[in-house]
Amino acid sequence: MLKMHKVRKSFRTDTIETHALRDFNLEVKEGEFIAVTGPSGSGKTTFLNIAGLLEAHSGGQYLLDGDDVSGLNDRQRSRLRNEKIGFIFQGFNLIPDLNLFDNIDVPLRYRGFKASERRRRIDKVLQQVGLAARAKYLPSQLSGGQQQRIAIARALAGEPRFLLADEPTGNLDSLMARQVMELLELVNDWGTTIVMVTHDPDLARRAERNIQIVDGQVADLEYHANPAALSA
Amino acid sequence: MLELRPILSALWQSKTAALLIALQLMLTLTIVSNAALFIHNRQEKIARPTGMAEKDILAVNFSALAKNYEMPAAVDADLALIRSIPSVIEATHSHKIPLSGSGESLSLFLEPNANKGGFSASYFYVGAGVTEALGMELIAGRDFKATDVQVGDHTSRNTLNAVIVTQQFARQLYPDAHAVGKYLYTGNNNQPIKIIGIVARNLGPHLHQAMAGNTVFFPQLMVVDGSASMTYLVRSEPGQLQEVFNQLEGKLRVRDPQRIISLRTLEAYKKRSYRADNTTIEVLATVITLLATIIALGILGLTSFWVSQRRKQIGVRRALGASRRAIARYFLIENLMVAGTGIALGLAAAQLANKVLVMYFNQPALPLPLLLGCALILLVISLGAALSPALRAANISPALATRSV
Ligand SMILES: Nc1ncnc2c1ncn2[C@@H]1O[C@H](COP(=O)(O)OP(=O)(O)O)[C@@H](O)[C@H]1O
Ligand SMILES: [Mg+2]
Numbered sequence: 137m138l139k140m141h142k143v144r145k146s147f148r149t150d151t152i153e154t155h156a157l158r159d160f161n162l163e164v165k166e167g168e169f170i171a172v173t174g175p176s177g178s179g180k181t182t183f184l185n186i187a188g189l190l191e192a193h194s195g196g197q198y199l200l201d202g203d204d205v206s207g208l209n210d211r212q213r214s215r216l217r218n219e220k221i222g223f224i225f226q227g228f229n230l231i232p233d234l235n236l237f238d239n240i241d242v243p244l245r246y247r248g249f250k251a252s253e254r255r256r257r258i259d260k261v262l263q264q265v266g267l268a269a270r271a272k273y274l275p276s277q278l279s280g281g282q283q284q285r286i287a288i289a290r291a292l293a294g295e296p297r298f299l300l301a302d303e304p305t306g307n308l309d310s311l312m313a314r315q316v317m318e319l320l321e322l323v324n325d326w327g328t329t330i331v332m333v334t335h336d337p338d339l340a341r342r343a344e345r346n347i348q349i350v351d352g353q354v355a356d357l358e359y360h361a362n363p364a365a366l367s368a
Numbered sequence: 369m370l371e372l373r374p375i376l377s378a379l380w381q382s383k384t385a386a387l388l389i390a391l392q393l394m395l396t397l398t399i400v401s402n403a404a405l406f407i408h409n410r411q412e413k414i415a416r417p418t419g420m421a422e423k424d425i426l427a428v429n430f431s432a433l434a435k436n437y438e439m440p441a442a443v444d445a446d447l448a449l450i451r452s453i454p455s456v457i458e459a460t461h462s463h464k465i466p467l468s469g470s471g472e473s474l475s476l477f478l479e480p481n482a483n484k485g486g487f488s489a490s491y492f493y494v495g496a497g498v499t500e501a502l503g504m505e506l507i508a509g510r511d512f513k514a515t516d517v518q519v520g521d522h523t524s525r526n527t528l529n530a531v532i533v534t535q536q537f538a539r540q541l542y543p544d545a546h547a548v549g550k551y552l553y554t555g556n557n558n559q560p561i562k563i564i565g566i567v568a569r570n571l572g573p574h575l576h577q578a579m580a581g582n583t584v585f586f587p588q589l590m591v592v593d594g595s596a597s598m599t600y601l602v603r604s605e606p607g608q609l610q611e612v613f614n615q616l617e618g619k620l621r622v623r624d625p626q627r628i629i630s631l632r633t634l635e636a637y638k639k640r641s642y643r644a645d646n647t648t649i650e651v652l653a654t655v656i657t658l659l660a661t662i663i664a665l666g667i668l669g670l671t672s673f674w675v676s677q678r679r680k681q682i683g684v685r686r687a688l689g690a691s692r693r694a695i696a697r698y699f700l701i702e703n704l705m706v707a708g709t710g711i712a713l714g715l716a717a718a719q720l721a722n723k724v725l726v727m728y729f730n731q732p733a734l735p736l737p738l739l740l741g742c743a744l745i746l747l748v749i750s751l752g753a754a755l756s757p758a759l760r761a762a763n764i765s766p767a768l769a770t771r772s773v
Contacts, residue, residue: 181770181771184770185767185770188687189766190686190687190765190766190767190769190770191765191766191767210691210692211691211692211693214686214689214690214691214692214694215689215691217686217687217688217689217766218688218689218690219689223687223688223769223770225684225769225770226770229680229681229684229687229769231378231681231684231685232381232681233377233378233380233381233681234374234377234378235377238373238374238377241374242374242685242688243688243689245371245374246685246688246689246690246691246694247689290688294689302770
């Protein structure tokens with residue numbers, strides 16, 4: 137699904153050059169649920185941004201579904217983001233001016249779906265996240281957990297094969313965090329590949345595979361073939 | 369794929385600012401279109417043909433210093449001298465200068481001894497060859513000959529016996545008949561004055577009056593007791609006016625050094641007469657430019673504000689699959705909605721304002737193409753003003769979605 141080989145990313149300001157990723161190697165297989173941990177500033181978000189085509193890498197090779205993405209133009213990258221990738225952010229990032237229905241509608245419009253198809257998909261994901269009754273609410277009228285569920289619904293509506301989440305529970309209390317995590321597990325069960333950055337070791341442990349990023353590199357790989365077995 | 373409804377609902381969240389810009393556009397269109405109409409009308413007025421070849425005509429004025437100046441002899445000698453200059457087509461004398469703003473008018477009647485139901489016209493006392501000298505188009509009858517011209521003053525009306533009139537005036541006198549050969553009378557007078565020629569057009573001395581174009585010419589050398597000044601109207605070959613100008617002054621001075629001579633082109637008199645109109649045009653054009661600049665800055669400011677306010681959601685939209693183009697389009701469509709609303713309101717308001725101007729200030733009606741033209745230009749300005757913030761928005765990185773909280 138995703139393969140990074142010696143990927144580098146550096147940020148250059150006037151005076152300093154930061155190497156956010158250095159010789160970053162990782163392969164993610166279809167259907168995996170990976171939790172990414174690591175100290176603050178280690179490059180986790182940078183990795184997600186490159187994986188999700190939000191930023192271009194400065195060196196190395198990144199294959200998405202076997203295709204090298206480095207030569208793509210803005211329109212092609214936008215299209216790939218729109219069709220293959222779903223994003224979930226720490227700050228939910230719902231558009232405050234739009235009601236929940238219209239928020240979920242945003243990526244679907246960029247996709248170019250007809251109104252009837254968009255409505256079908258929106259109704260479906262609203263059901264899945266249990267907020268069908270609130271379609272006309274504004275984001276500000278929801279709790280944080282509900283907002284994040286809507287954000288997940290928005291990410292799922294395009295039926296992406298790849299879901300990227302950057303500390304999706306970082307702004308939630310533990311109860312809401314668990315609900316969101318359960319929803320993500322469900323989504324993964326349906327077949328969506330998930331890479332989730334988290335600070336919460338309990339949540340990380342529930343993923344089937346953990347990687348740790350330290351200083352812009354994958355530090356060690358720890359496999360959990362069966363999370364249930366681990367807690368036993 | 370247009371996203372009109374969501375743009376509209378997002379816009380609704382900042383409706384006050386949007387409404388203010390829309391109202392400002394409405395006012396701008398109202399003022400700009402009516403000001404443009406003013407300008408258009410003034411320009412049309414200035415562009416009216418005068419009926420004369422003013423670009424090739426020189427008005428030569430002199431005042432003699434000597435007492436008991438022998439005017440008829442001096443005029444004969446001067447005109448002979450002027451006509452001898454090679455580039456001069458024709459020259460004549462006149463008691464007033466066309467287009468100068470200084471002139472006289474009288475009432476003319478179809479019946480003798482009348483004092484009611486007259487026709488108002490500006491008049492000139494001129495010499496032989498006036499039609500040629502002013503470059504007027506003679507459409508019927510003939511020009512004045514030397515033998516037509518009498519020497520006289522303002523009291524000599526009862527010996528006048530010939531007149532050349534403009535076609536505009538002739539049509540008022542005789543709407544259905546040919547005017548040449550018919551007679552006119554000055555008020556309370558039984559001296560018949562025969563219409564011997566009709567010229568296509570002559571705006572006369574006063575350009576700002578409704579009667580401009582009702583002009584008549586009497587064949588008379590105006591000699592006023594105690595005054596020794598005279599005007600010649602000299603027409604040169606096209607483009608040769610400067611040459612004539614250069615020769616004329618010297619030659620006249622040599623012939624009689626005891627005179628103060630001034631030369632000016634008829635074109636210069638015309639310019640001076642239209643100065644107020646030109647000033648009005650300039651002032652209104654400045655107002656239009658100012659209003660257009662203000663609205664452009666307003667839109668630029670508001671759109672920039674909206675873009676900076678929505679940086680985060682732009683990043684999010686980009687992350688969700690919006691291309692740069694889609695982001696730019698979003699802001700342009702949003703702008704189009706605001707501008708479209710303001711301009712639509714402005715179309716109605718401008719016509720309303722014009723109705724008031726028509727009713728109470730005797731202004732002409734606003735033609736629809738002019739109004740639509742102004743609306744289109746304002747729309748283009750609005751879009752142009754939104755373009756740079758929209759492009760800036762398009763350049764916001766999708767990484768902003770994850771980078772800032
Ligand atoms: N746009 C940027 N410009 C400069 N430096 C950046 C930028 N984004 C991230 N960095 C730097 O890159 C490093 C990795 O950042 P990040 O990937 O956000 O870490 P994490 O998500 O693990 O906390 C940090 O040192 C950070 O300061
Ligand atoms: Mg981070």
